[in-house]
Amino acid sequence: MIDQVTGTGALPFAVQLKALLDKEFRYQPKLSGLRIIESAQDNGLRVTVKLRDFEVRDLLSLTRFFGFSAETFSLAVNLLDRFLAVMKIQPKHLSCVGLCCFYIAVKSSEEEKNVPLASDLIRISQNRFTVHDMMRMEKIILEKLYWKVKAPTALHFLRLFHTLIQEQVDAGSRINLNIERLEAQLKGCHCSFVFTKIKPSLLALSLLALEVQELHECEDVPALKEALDGLQESLSVKDGDLMCVRVLVAKCLVEYATTTKCLKPNAQRLRWMISGRTARQLKHSYYKIAHLPTIPECAF
Incomplete structure (x- = not known):
């Protein structure tokens, strides 16, 4: 029988997070x-x-x-x-x-x-x-x-974390924290072997941390930083570990963006045109x- 991650959409955040973390290592x-x-x-x-x-x-x-x-x-x-x-x-x-x-x-x-x-x-x-x-x-x-x-992938964690943050910040900040952009960046990270050895939850948190850092350079959004700090505490992630993976993510996205449209969430679906x-x-x-x-x- 194929093992599956059960649907947890209506459950509290803490319950959903525990369910994912319990399976993450396996x-x-x-x-x-x-x-x-x-x-x-x-x-x-x-x-x-x-x-x-x-x-x-x-x-x-x-x-x-x-x-x-x-x-x-x-x-x-x-x-x-x-x-x-x-x-x-x-x-x-x-x-x-x-x-x-x-x-x-x-x-x-x-x-x-x-x-x-x-x-x-x-x-x-x-x-x-x-x-x-x-x-x-x-x-x-x-x-x-x-x-x-x-399997519980980084995408599951990313969507869960994004939903939690959306509930904790105002409407203006929600517009800035674009889930399509984050998912596109995650795809870029999947194309790099270095992230195979990093826990999905930490990779998802690092993507969010990098995005919040870039948003802070444009405008001060303290609610986003507070929500991110709360997530980090929930996952028991050390500052050094988060910073290290965040740097790896940033490097990966810069390299990946030079040859792809990874950072453009509205990129059109790829179409292959062939003759009869x-x-x-x-x-x-x-x-x-x-x-x-x-x-x-x-x-x-």
Whole structure:
């Protein structure tokens, strides 16, 4: 049975926060596995940090192409990182792993009518494996993650924290603290391996802290600072830890913004325009793809 985060929208903040924190650690990637990825050499034998980040960017492109939610993308990244942290994956299998994690997240988060066929996902992403390969890999991923799919991600914490702050500040401040902008920034952070080792709750708090800091440079909003301090106290986060992660977030967003529209919350949905001839070639090419080599199930 797939483990899920139960709906807690109508519950008090303290109850919702405790429910998320109780599950947070159990759904984090193993640090030992992440360190192995971090130390991997770029020799084609092991997945590296660079390859992981490229794969996450591909998943973000697919998310935009299909118009899927931020929740789907965040969950897909969580599944990918957790799996990579417990299994030895060769680079040639990474695209299959990534697409399967994405497909699991789509089926868990999106409405059933919006879930694409596996064959369409393969064709659009231009991957060189079959539906059979994908179904086999999906089964491996679910088994290795013990069917614990619906993880408490940084997005859950970010939305919860934002809702609390909205209730504590005036209408003018609410306009400034834009949740769409914050979610767009979180997507940028997901594309950087450095945040795989940071707790989702701390990452969410750091995003808010950076946003409040930037708002204070433009205008004095003491209510926002007070609300943020209250959140920090609720999470028992030290000032030094928050400052360190906030600096990492700021650096990441600056680098990410140079090549993407991450900081523009109203960016239009990505559209891929192809000719009829190209579409026919894509369709036919799928049946010519050789099966993916056997995937060894080697744990760290």
